[in-house]
Amino acid sequence: MASSTVEMPTRRSLRSSSPRTTDPTRWDIQGLRAFAVLAVVLYHLWPNRLPGGFIGVDVFFVVSGFLITGHLLREVVATGRIGLAGFWSRRAKRLLPGAFLTILATGTAVLLWVPSALWGQYGRELIASTVYVQNWQLASDSVDYLAQGNQPSPFQHFWSLSVEEQFYIALPLLLLGALWLARRARRGRVSPVTVAQVLLGSVVVLSLVWSIVQTHTAPGIAYFSTATRAWEFALGGLAATIPLSAPRTAPARTVRVVGAWLGVAALVVSLFLITGSTPFPGIAAALPVAGAGLVVLFGGHSGLQRVGRFAPIGFVGRISYAVYLWHWPAVVIVPIALRHELTTKDKLAILVGAVVVASVTTLLIEEPLRFSKWVKALRPRRVALYGALATVLVTGLGAASLTALHVQQVQAAQFADHLRTGDVECFGAAAAISSAHPCVNPRLADVRVPAASIAAADDSNRPACWSNITDDLNMCELGPKTGYTKHLVAIGDSHNNVFVDAYEKIAEQRNWRIDVAGHAGCYLTTAQQSANSDELQQICDRWKQKAMQYLRSEPGLDGLIVTHSNGNTPVIASDGRSAADTVVDGMVDAWKVAADRGIPVIAIRDNPNARRDVVACVGQMSGPTTNVCDSDRAGALKDFDGSEQAVARMDGRARLIDFTSDYCTAQTCPAVIGGVLVYRDRTHLTNTFAMTLEPKLSAGIADALRDLAR
Numbered sequence: 001m002a003s004s005t006v007e008m009p010t011r012r013s014l015r016s017s018s019p020r021t022t023d024p025t026r027w028d029i030q031g032l033r034a035f036a037v038l039a040v041v042l043y044h045l046w047p048n049r050l051p052g053g054f055i056g057v058d059v060f061f062v063v064s065g066f067l068i069t070g071h072l073l074r075e076v077v078a079t080g081r082i083g084l085a086g087f088w089s090r091r092a093k094r095l096l097p098g099a100f101l102t103i104l105a106t107g108t109a110v111l112l113w114v115p116s117a118l119w120g121q122y123g124r125e126l127i128a129s130t131v132y133v134q135n136w137q138l139a140s141d142s143v144d145y146l147a148q149g150n151q152p153s154p155f156q157h158f159w160s161l162s163v164e165e166q167f168y169i170a171l172p173l174l175l176l177g178a179l180w181l182a183r184r185a186r187r188g189r190v191s192p193v194t195v196a197q198v199l200l201g202s203v204v205v206l207s208l209v210w211s212i213v214q215t216h217t218a219p220g221i222a223y224f225s226t227a228t229r230a231w232e233f234a235l236g237g238l239a240a241t242i243p244l245s246a247p248r249t250a251p252a253r254t255v256r257v258v259g260a261w262l263g264v265a266a267l268v269v270s271l272f273l274i275t276g277s278t279p280f281p282g283i284a285a286a287l288p289v290a291g292a293g294l295v296v297l298f299g300g301h302s303g304l305q306r307v308g309r310f311a312p313i314g315f316v317g318r319i320s321y322a323v324y325l326w327h328w329p330a331v332v333i334v335p336i337a338l339r340h341e342l343t344t345k346d347k348l349a350i351l352v353g354a355v356v357v358a359s360v361t362t363l364l365i366e367e368p369l370r371f372s373k374w375v376k377a378l379r380p381r382r383v384a385l386y387g388a389l390a391t392v393l394v395t396g397l398g399a400a401s402l403t404a405l406h407v408q409q410v411q412a413a414q415f416a417d418h419l420r421t422g423d424v425e426c427f428g429a430a431a432a433i434s435s436a437h438p439c440v441n442p443r444l445a446d447v448r449v450p451a452a453s454i455a456a457a458d459d460s461n462r463p464a465c466w467s468n469i470t471d472d473l474n475m476c477e478l479g480p481k482t483g484y485t486k487h488l489v490a491i492g493d494s495h496n497n498v499f500v501d502a503y504e505k506i507a508e509q510r511n512w513r514i515d516v517a518g519h520a521g522c523y524l525t526t527a528q529q530s531a532n533s534d535e536l537q538q539i540c541d542r543w544k545q546k547a548m549q550y551l552r553s554e555p556g557l558d559g560l561i562v563t564h565s566n567g568n569t570p571v572i573a574s575d576g577r578s579a580a581d582t583v584v585d586g587m588v589d590a591w592k593v594a595a596d597r598g599i600p601v602i603a604i605r606d607n608p609n610a611r612r613d614v615v616a617c618v619g620q621m622s623g624p625t626t627n628v629c630d631s632d633r634a635g636a637l638k639d640f641d642g643s644e645q646a647v648a649r650m651d652g653r654a655r656l657i658d659f660t661s662d663y664c665t666a667q668t669c670p671a672v673i674g675g676v677l678v679y680r681d682r683t684h685l686t687n688t689f690a691m692t693l694e695p696k697l698s699a700g701i702a703d704a705l706r707d708l709a710r
Contacts, residue, residue, distance in 0.1 A: 028260070028299030029063060030317030031308030032292065036060050037320035039271060041327045041354065045347040052274035055288035057160045058232055058281070059267065060324075062292035064164055065171075065236025069200070072175050073241065076192050082172050082179070085380035091168050092387050093375055098322055098366050099161065100394050103130055106154045106329040107397040113337040115619030117452030119402070122153050126398035129158035130391055132165040135224040142220025151616060154329035159224050166226050167233045174199055193241050200238045207231030208286070215282030217533045228281055232289045239297040247301055259298035266291025315359075322358035322366065330354060339620065424675075428692025431674030434661035444675030445624045450688050452619030455677055458686040460501035461494065465516040471542035473550060475517040476500075479507025486512040486705070489554070490561035491547050493523040495606055498685045499563075502694040506701065514561075517550075519543050523564035527571035527586025544590070551594045559705055560594040562587070563604035565683060566639035583642040588649050600708035601654035602701055603643040608636035608660070608669045610679040618671050629671035636669040655704035659693060 036056035043053020075082055103126060110122050128137035138159050178195040185195070211228035214221060222228045247253040270288040278284050295304065308314055316323070330350045335342050342350070369375055378386075426432075426439035450458040465476035475489075478500070490496055490503055497518035507514040522529060522540035524547055531537035551560065571586055573579045591601045610631050611617065617629035637660070647654040663669050663678065671678060673689070680686045 026296075026300055027306075027308030027314060028302065028304035029067070029296060029308070030314050031304060031310075032059060032063060032295055032299070032317070033320040034308075034313045034316035035267065036063070037323045038316065040324065041351065044328060044331050045342075045351060047276070050271055051276060052271040052278075052288075054276075054280075055267070055270045055274060055285075058229075058285055058288050059292045060160065061164070061167075061229060061232040062236035062239075062289055063296060064167065065233035066240045066296040067236075068168065068171060069175075069196075069237030070240035072172055073193055073196060076175060076179055080179075082176055084172055084176075087172055088168070089378070089380035089383040091165075092383050093370050093378075095161075095165070095321075096387055096390065097369055098325055098361055099158075100130070100390050101361065101365065102325040102329070103155065103158075103394050104397060106333070107394075109329065109333050110154065113333060115336070115452055115616050117455060117615045117619035118151055119453065120456070121151065122155065123398040123402040125153045125155040125158075127395050129155040129162070130394045130398070132158075132162040135159040135162040135166075135226065139221045139224040142224070151613065152332050154332040156332075157324065157328040163224075163226050163229050164233075167230070170230075171233070171237065174203075197238060197241045200234045200241065203234035204231045204238060207234065208283075211285065212282050215279050217535050219279060219533060222282070223280065232281075232285065235289055235293050236296060239293050242297060244297070244300070253301075256298045257302050259294050260302040260304050263291040263294025263298070264304070266294070316355075319355070319358040319362045322361045323354050326357045326361070327351075327354035336616065336620075426674050428674045428676035428689050429659075429662045429696065430692060432662075433665050433670065433673055439674070441674070447675035448618055448621065448625060448672050448677055449675060450677055450680075450686055452615050452677065455615045455618075455680040455686055458677075458680050458688055459498070459684070460687040460690065461497040461518065462500060465497055465500055465518055467517070467519040467522075467543055469520065469536065469539060471539045471546065473517055473543060473546040475515050475550075478504040478514045478516060479512050481513075484511055484513040486510075486558040487515075487556050488512060488559040488561060488701070489515040489517070489551075489557060490563075491517050491524045492563045493519060493521055493565050494684060495565045496523070496561075496563045496604075498687065498690050499604075499693075499697065501687055502690050502697055503561075505691070505694055506698040510698065510702070517547060521565070524548070524562050524590045525564070525571065525583075525586035526589040527582050528574070529571050548590060548593045551599065552597070557594070557597075557599045559600045559602060559701070559708075560591070561602045561604065561701065562591065563643075564606060566606045566641050567609065567683070580640050580642065580645075583640060584645045584649065587642060587646040591646065591650060591654060595650060595653040600705055601647075601650060602704045603647050603654060603656050604697075605643045605656060605658040605660060606639075606641050607683070607685055608633075608663050609639065610636065610669070610671060610682050612682050614671050614679050615677070615681065618677055625672045625675075627668065627670065630668040631671070633664045633667055633669055636664065653708065655707055657697070657700040657704065659696065662693060662696065 036059035039050065039053040039056035039059075041053075042050045043056070047053070072082055072087065107122075107126050110119065110126075114122065125134060125137060128134040134155065138156065175192075175196055178199050179192045182190050182192040182195045207227060207230040211222060211231065214225065214228055215223075244256075247256050266287050270291065274280065274284055274287070299305070308317065327350065330353060331342070334346060334350060338346070424441065424444070426441035426444065431439050431441075462476065464474060467474045484507075490499070497516065500516055503514045503516055506512065519540065521531065521536075522543055524544065526544070529537065529540055531540060551557070571579065571582050573582045577585065587603075591603075595601055608631065611629065614629055614631075621629070644656055644658070647656045663673075669678075674692070676689045676692060677686055678689045
């Protein structure tokens, strides 16, 4: 983060050699930094009280664009060049010590207190944060269907710092281009500042338009993308190219004061008008970004100077970078270490602790190091060398956690394979937890397989059976290719594809052929499902149309198996019908495509939903399994499934398979059953548990086909 001592990049200011008589510090910008960091921290601690607090990040982007652009343009005007190596060296000296210290401390805390189930995700994000590509890591996860259930990471806040670092690389290159163009335009009669204004203005327009488009079509990517945030930096940079001296007339003073306070009003309104449900950044980001732009443009000669000069506010602005670095890891790790949600006292402690640690970091480490004669004397090449070595060191911590995790995963997988193939009594669904006489094997009392650390990967889905963000009807063929006695097809979303290995075993044992087609968040219904964007919704609709066309035309089908997620991608109620009626009507209409051809329909009721942190919770267990990670039955089954009601309307042409009694007792839905971790995330079964259901699934399908044939 740059210093707040700024001047406008004008030749007149550069020619002035008179001594300064006033404090050049932009205290209004220090106040703006304090506002931004407090907004972010309070939002993270009390999101319902300050729903738009995340716009503090956008304020930081504008401030960075303003300060860094002004600094570089003054260098251009004064020397006719930009020293790239020197600029990047100064940025490294300013930002890397605090960032790397935070990453090292956070990584150590992860190893000490965080369950190994989360080490894989956290280790990857540690590495991404260290090399400043965390925003693209999170953007990738946002469109990865299997990664969307990731837990918040203590490194997640580095996404904004990654965007900022990428800006620090791009901006001086852009200004060098402006300098090159200025020298060749009309024989040097065009100022580099003028060319920079044109280029920065172009970035504002193009990036803002793209932000609006991508927020509508791919919001997960848009939030973290450098391309959708570039205009915020560029707008701040554009403000730095507008030379404003101290107002000498009453109208000029009025414009400055009104402009500055309009900016403040826009920022305050943004905190409450923008919420987590607002499509963002998109056009909504224009309000806080414009507000911050007005403040940096007009605030230098307004009452905001006095506000920022107020000691507590100025100090928070001074330590804002460190506060931002330290507060978020505590928000994530403290509740894991305490094993309960944050209380008000916990949140206040985190707030105070972040300020204290940030003060120590800034006053005793960052500033003494940055201003030391030794560091100032370091040449850019030496800074690059030390930065590279530090990057390797910090990245090594993430690599070490991933290596340790891999060793655990191999050992856990070997143990799980031994149990699966060893005919262990009462293993998994064989525990019959809801029967009058449940099966209990004392040997499984402290067994939990798959290990929490590999639960996310315990998935039988495979690309040949799966369509992610495409409307292609990918379908795999399981079992014998010829000579089979029955030909079945299983169609649904990811809750259908958790049974791929089970379907394959059933097909091989019964000499059936079972084709499987699954789509992310999309199942066999004529009802329209909600999606993150219109594009994804249209892709889903086309995929369903292709699936129903397959049912209309494929010869020799002996059965259709359908299942779906209750809550991941709910249908959209229409024509004045209730949501429940829309769910049932949509399934019945789609199923009749098969039933009208004489193809029996077998519906599998969806599994319950677990608590969001079920895998991490189980990962913290030691000794005998307890019920601490279990879910209340009513809450776990609260989402309307509709399969039973749809089957009832199929005029005897459909049957229901309901495994609820295998998932739940009369009161709870356990996280671990018969030594098996039931869920790999909040809604998906582990493949290990699905395979323990295979005998019941096989019998259920066979019984349903027999009943429907009568």
